[in-house]
Amino acid sequence: MTTSMTRLDGQLLLPGDDGYDQARTIWNAMVDHRPRMIVRAASVADVVTAVRIAREADLAIGVRCGGHSGVGHAVPDGGLMIDMTPMGGVRVDPVRRRARVAGGALLGAVDEAAQVHGLATTAGNVSHTGVGGLTLGGGMGWLARQYGLACDNVESYQVVTAGGEVVRASREEHPDLYWGLRGGGGNFGIVTEFEFRLHRTGTRALSVEYDFPLEQAFAAMRAWRDLNEQAPRRATFTASLGRSGPATLGFVWVGDPAEGRAYLPALGALGRPAQTRVREVSYVQLQTREDSVQGHAYRRYSKGHYLRALPDAAIEAFLLRGSPTGHGEHLPGVGLQAYGGAIDDVPDSDAAFGHRGTLVEWGAGTRWTDPAEDDVRIAAARHTAAALAPFASGVYVNAVGDEGAAGVRRAYPADKLAKLTALKDAYDPDNVFHLNANIRPSR
Numbered sequence: 151m152t153t154s155m156t157r158l159d160g161q162l163l164l165p166g167d168d169g170y171d172q173a174r175t176i177w178n179a180m181v182d183h184r185p186r187m188i189v190r191a192a193s194v195a196d197v198v199t200a201v202r203i204a205r206e207a208d209l210a211i212g213v214r215c216g217g218h219s220g221v222g223h224a225v226p227d228g229g230l231m232i233d234m235t236p237m238g239g240v241r242v243d244p245v246r247r248r249a250r251v252a253g254g255a256l257l258g259a260v261d262e263a264a265q266v267h268g269l270a271t272t273a274g275n276v277s278h279t280g281v282g283g284l285t286l287g288g289g290m291g292w293l294a295r296q297y298g299l300a301c302d303n304v305e306s307y308q309v310v311t312a313g314g315e316v317v318r319a320s321r322e323e324h325p326d327l328y329w330g331l332r333g334g335g336g337n338f339g340i341v342t343e344f345e346f347r348l349h350r351t352g353t354r355a356l357s358v359e360y361d362f363p364l365e366q367a368f369a370a371m372r373a374w375r376d377l378n379e380q381a382p383r384r385a386t387f388t389a390s391l392g393r394s395g396p397a398t399l400g401f402v403w404v405g406d407p408a409e410g411r412a413y414l415p416a417l418g419a420l421g422r423p424a425q426t427r428v429r430e431v432s433y434v435q436l437q438t439r440e441d442s443v444q445g446h447a448y449r450r451y452s453k454g455h456y457l458r459a460l461p462d463a464a465i466e467a468f469l470l471r472g473s474p475t476g477h478g479e480h481l482p483g484v485g486l487q488a489y490g491g492a493i494d495d496v497p498d499s500d501a502a503f504g505h506r507g508t509l510v511e512w513g514a515g516t517r518w519t520d521p522a523e524d525d526v527r528i529a530a531a532r533h534t535a536a537a538l539a540p541f542a543s544g545v546y547v548n549a550v551g552d553e554g555a556a557g558v559r560r561a562y563p564a565d566k567l568a569k570l571t572a573l574k575d576a577y578d579p580d581n582v583f584h585l586n587a588n589i590r591p592s593r
């Protein structure tokens with residue numbers, strides 16, 4: 151399309167245009183930002199053009215892939231939104247076991263294209279999450295204990311920099327940028343293509359969930375914690391507590407379900423569950439099973455912590471959620487997902503990602519529809535997070551929400567933050583890309 155300013159392969163949307171409201175609507179219905187313009191980028195040239203237009207007009211840039219940023223970084227109020235979703239293609243080379251993934255692709259597109267060949271790479275647990283935001287922050291998923299985080303599986307990136315240059319970052323080219331893109335978020339440029347390594351994962355998985363009433367859950371969770379220390383890499387231990395239901399403990403197994411079943415007797419150590427659910431699923435089913443519960447159009451608030459240990463007091467705080475009884479109308483759902491395995495095989499200095507050595511990630515999430523509940527929901531989630539805070543070692547950068555600079559300091563240890571700041575000085579000294587967990591330039 152031609153605008154008064156330039157030619158685009160994609161589309162320029164202004165307030166009032168058909169498609170404008172759809173393009174600015176993201177996962178969290180609390181976000182109601184109105185960009186001055188939206189470039190629906192269909193090519194690398196469009197991304198370069200959009201960056202140039204925004205810089206010339208001094209408009210804040212928001213980059214949208216899956217639209218899952220809970221605080222709505224992707225949609226700049228009064229700024230220029232670069233909607234990457236028209237660039238959603240995935241090309242798999244099954245012989246070299248590589249996937250070239252365009253910068254606006256969703257996780258589901260990668261899983262589907264790779265699974266045709268019995269291949270996969272680490273991706274998150276909800277298929278409508280964007281490859282862009284997830285991978286740039288690290289990228290945790292059911293394959294991470296076998297193959298590392300999503301970012302650990304990226305061979306190279308094609309990037310549009312703040313200066314409008316198109317560069318490739320890999321171990322050989324721009325290795326400093328390659329380091330920063332593996333965990334440093336959207337601070338250093340707009341990724342137009344990720345080149346992922348794929349693995350022969352097969353297409354099968356096993357999901358194991360044992361329910362315990364709250365009174366028995368303390369003992370069961372202590373046993374769960376002890377088992378997790380020795381768990382095979384194919385198993386990712388999980389724990390969750392819904393709004394008023396029982397505590398659910400178990401694991402997800404990616405690989406031959408029979409091998410996963412062979413591990414089940416170990417769970418006898420947990421005690422007697424009230425209910426058990428052991429399900430063989432395809433890998434694609436596993437990767438989409440949370441899509442509806444994590445669907446769009448709800449108001450949302452979430453908090454996260456990383457924990458390097460799970461002492462008994464942390465288990466108690468997890469189960470009680472900051473309430474004396476563990477019950478309460480507005481308490482958020484909470485969950486734990488185990489890290490470790492191949493995530494910790496990668497030397498800490500290898501990438502910007504800040505928290506190798508994490509034992510488990512804790513997350514709290516709450517959803518509602520009535521704006522009148524905003525304050526009470528948010529307060530309850532913050533209160534629950536505060537109860538876990540004494541046990542936390544930091545936070546996943548992709549779980550940083552409304553904490554601003556304090557959240558960024560929790561996401562990276564001081565030495566990494568200093569290195570990231572130097573990289574920001576080199577690649578984006580004017581902080582063009584600041585709508586993210588922002589690494590501020592030093593000047």
Ligand code: FAD
Nearest residue numbers: 215216217218219223253274275280282283284290336341
């Ligand atoms: P967007 O809002 O589109 O983008 C977020 C930010 O990423 C943008 O503001 C921008 O700074 C940057 N960005 C996105 N694309 C690009 C690009 N191409 N180039 C440069 N910068 C870009 N995380 C996990 O690790 N594992 C999970 O299993 C997981 N599950 C989740 C499930 C749900 C329902 C939600 C809401 C989040 C989940 N997350 C998970 C967290 C997720 O990684 C972050 O929310 C992430 O930012 C989402 O990326 P996105 O592309 O969908 O979001």
